[in-house]
Amino acid sequence: MTDTSHGTGGLTFDKTKRTWPSEMNVLLALVIIVVIFEILGQVLPYMNDQSFLFDTRDRFDSIFNEARLKIIILQVAIIGIIALGVTQVIITAGIDLSSGPLVAATAMIAMSFGQTELVNGFANPKAVFGTWAMDLPVLIPVVIGLLFGAFIGAINGTFIAYFRIPPFIATLGMFLICRGIALWWSGGNPISFPTEQYAAIGAGMMPVIWFLALAVIFHIIMRFTVYGKHTYAIGSNEEAARMSGINVKRHKVMVYMIASMLAAFAGVVLSSKASTAQAGMGEFYELFAIAMAVIGGISLTGGRGSIIGTVLGAMVLGVIRSGFTYIKLDGSYQLMAMGGIIIAAVILDQYRQRNKA
Amino acid sequence: MSDQIVLKTEDLTKHYGGVHALEGANFEMTKGEHVAIMGDNGAGKSTFVRQITGVEQRTRGKISLYGEDVDFAGPLDAREAGIETVFQTLALADDLDVPDNLFLGRELTFWNWLGPFRFLDYKGMRRATIDGLNKTAVKIPNIRNTIRNMSGGQRQCVAIARTATFHSRLTIMDEPTAALGVQETAQVENIVKTLKEGNEPLILISHNMRQVFDLVDRIVVFRRGRICANLKKEDTDPQDVVAYITGAKTGEEYMETAR
Numbered sequence: 001m002t003d004t005s006h007g008t009g010g011l012t013f014d015k016t017k018r019t020w021p022s023e024m025n026v027l028l029a030l031v032i033i034v035v036i037f038e039i040l041g042q043v044l045p046y047m048n049d050q051s052f053l054f055d056t057r058d059r060f061d062s063i064f065n066e067a068r069l070k071i072i073i074l075q076v077a078i079i080g081i082i083a084l085g086v087t088q089v090i091i092t093a094g095i096d097l098s099s100g101p102l103v104a105a106t107a108m109i110a111m112s113f114g115q116t117e118l119v120n121g122f123a124n125p126k127a128v129f130g131t132w133a134m135d136l137p138v139l140i141p142v143v144i145g146l147l148f149g150a151f152i153g154a155i156n157g158t159f160i161a162y163f164r165i166p167p168f169i170a171t172l173g174m175f176l177i178c179r180g181i182a183l184w185w186s187g188g189n190p191i192s193f194p195t196e197q198y199a200a201i202g203a204g205m206m207p208v209i210w211f212l213a214l215a216v217i218f219h220i221i222m223r224f225t226v227y228g229k230h231t232y233a234i235g236s237n238e239e240a241a242r243m244s245g246i247n248v249k250r251h252k253v254m255v256y257m258i259a260s261m262l263a264a265f266a267g268v269v270l271s272s273k274a275s276t277a278q279a280g281m282g283e284f285y286e287l288f289a290i291a292m293a294v295i296g297g298i299s300l301t302g303g304r305g306s307i308i309g310t311v312l313g314a315m316v317l318g319v320i321r322s323g324f325t326y327i328k329l330d331g332s333y334q335l336m337a338m339g340g341i342i343i344a345a346v347i348l349d350q351y352r353q354r355n356k357a
Numbered sequence: 358m359s360d361q362i363v364l365k366t367e368d369l370t371k372h373y374g375g376v377h378a379l380e381g382a383n384f385e386m387t388k389g390e391h392v393a394i395m396g397d398n399g400a401g402k403s404t405f406v407r408q409i410t411g412v413e414q415r416t417r418g419k420i421s422l423y424g425e426d427v428d429f430a431g432p433l434d435a436r437e438a439g440i441e442t443v444f445q446t447l448a449l450a451d452d453l454d455v456p457d458n459l460f461l462g463r464e465l466t467f468w469n470w471l472g473p474f475r476f477l478d479y480k481g482m483r484r485a486t487i488d489g490l491n492k493t494a495v496k497i498p499n500i501r502n503t504i505r506n507m508s509g510g511q512r513q514c515v516a517i518a519r520t521a522t523f524h525s526r527l528t529i530m531d532e533p534t535a536a537l538g539v540q541e542t543a544q545v546e547n548i549v550k551t552l553k554e555g556n557e558p559l560i561l562i563s564h565n566m567r568q569v570f571d572l573v574d575r576i577v578v579f580r581r582g583r584i585c586a587n588l589k590k591e592d593t594d595p596q597d598v599v600a601y602i603t604g605a606k607t608g609e610e611y612m613e614t615a616r
Contacts, residue, residue, distance in 0.1 A: 224476050224477055224479075225471070225473070225474045225475060225477060226464055226466060226473060226475050226476075226477060227474050229453075229457060229461075229464060229477060232450070232452060232453060233450045233453060233457075233461055236450035236451050236452040236453060237448070237449065237450045237451060239446065239448065240446075240448040240450050240461070241450065241461065241462075243412075243432050243448040244433075244461040244462030244463075245431070245432065245433030245436065245462035245463065246461070246462050251473075303450070303451065303452035304452050
């Protein structure tokens with residue numbers, strides 16, 4: 001109420017008055033964490049002056065330790081794909097716990113249509129179906145996997161939007177159902193020996209390429225399309241969204257379907273990368289995906305956050321994991337420390353939001 | 358032209374189970390007229406508005422807008438027909454900015470063949486927002502700010518600015534200044550006066566007697582679900598209106614029905 005002048009005074013879009021985006025905080029945290037590991041590498045007696053991210057062997061053509069960078073991002077890429085979908089669900093003030101088991105179930109189902117008939121001249125020992133399902137074009141297992149994801153997502157969304165089941169409960173149920181499907185599909189046996197094409201989906205750095213490409217696509221969708229705007233509106237004030245004429249129920253179903261399709265695709269990529277599908281795959285993936293989103297500044301109360309935040313959140317998680325391994329921290333301590341960091345991220349975010357309001 | 362009937366209801370009735378929240382409301386207003394609806398809590402004011410705006414479905418009765426019978430299935434229908442409502446709860450999305458909120462549910466878009474993934478025309482919406490705010494003389498320092506970071510008065514102004522942006526044919530405001538301070542109330546009242554100058558019809562629900570006498574041409578009083586008075590501002594005064602609200606008096610033409 002400081003501006004009391006007449007006319008258009010103060011109405012224009014003023015770039016300098018935009019608030020500091022929360023993504024910057026995550027980026028800052030990322031830099032600080034890297035610096036901490038860099039310092040630890042210098043001071044810890046058993047580290048022999050190693051560098052965390054930089055190249056210390058005097059090569060002129062590289063600054064960074066590329067091998068470590070690659071591993072960091074490769075480790076988080078597949079869960080990152082899930083996190084892109086979970087982000088959208090959380091922005092609607094929902095939650096999706098079913099994505100980890102969905103990864104396993106989709107990996108089993110898709111892989112069973114992506115097997116090769118002959119392994120070293122012998123019949124595929126892990127064959128699920130007869131020869132009719134062998135050596136199919138790669139598109140078939142991928143499309144089947146995505147359709148399965150869409151189906152699971154549609155069920156999640158329908159129960160949440162139309163039957164008003166709390167998202168936590170609906171997707172917790174689906175969590176168990178999907179794990180059950182994964183175990184039932186081949187009677188608990190692993191499914192292996194994919195076709196060359198299927199194996200190519202997740203080979204080498206392909207998971208990273210998928211992750212980044214999907215991140216760009218969904219960043220554009222969330223930021224610049226009606227779908228994105230309505231997703232934020234629903235998480236921000238569902239009643240207002242309804243009164244504005246948005247079909248909230250249909251939109252929610254769509255969001256859960258997209259999230260589950262992304263998780264399903266992650267399942268395809270994971271099984272391809274591992275060259276095998278097992279019913280126990282994707283354990284804790286749903287929780288790490290949620291953690292990435294939360295570290296990236298996505299508010300669990302809905303309406304706030306962005307895909308960029310989640311990508312940065314994924315990087316933070318990746319750097320922490322890699323850093324702990326780098327300073328030779330035992331796996332059990334790693335889990336404990338990561339849990340603490342996730343809680344700290346939420347506390348910091350809440351503190352920041354309170355100060356801003 | 359000035360006598361064109363904007364809104365007319367006949368025998369508009371709403372029962373919630375056994376509760377007769379609204380009973381046989383006959384209401385009429387003409388182009389450019391500003392009408393206040395007054396009454397005690399539970400007198401049926403908000404129920405009346407909810408039937409007109411399609412938020413609820415009426416039990417019986419007829420509603421016509423500009424001479425045409427209408428039957429709204431939901432609030433969006435009413436809005437498309439040109440009825441803009443500023444609800445008590447404002448219906449704003451806190452995490453979105455001003456243009457986003459003005460255009461929520463009816464965004465300007467391009468590449469519409471993309472269906473739900475069609476692109477938002479941010480530029481066009483920003484321009485239309487500034488036009489709408491100028492028209493209502495609303496001052497908001499930065500329209501890219503989210504609603505969360507705005508004062509109560511600014512929020513109210515954003516909600517009201519929707520009406521100006523979309524050339525509404527009838528504006529309804531449900532207690533627009535109930536939660537506002539003095540200065541903010543003045544700002545909202547200014548907007549109402551701008552609407553009056555623009556000859557835009559308005560229904561104002563308010564408990565604020567001074568405000569009502571300041572802003573409107575006519576006062577309709579509701580009591581226990583029925584209309585009990587229809588008073589021209591010139592022919593009445595605040596004490597008189599209070600008498601109608603409390604039931605000490607009843608308009609002659611309503612003697613039969615209201616008691």
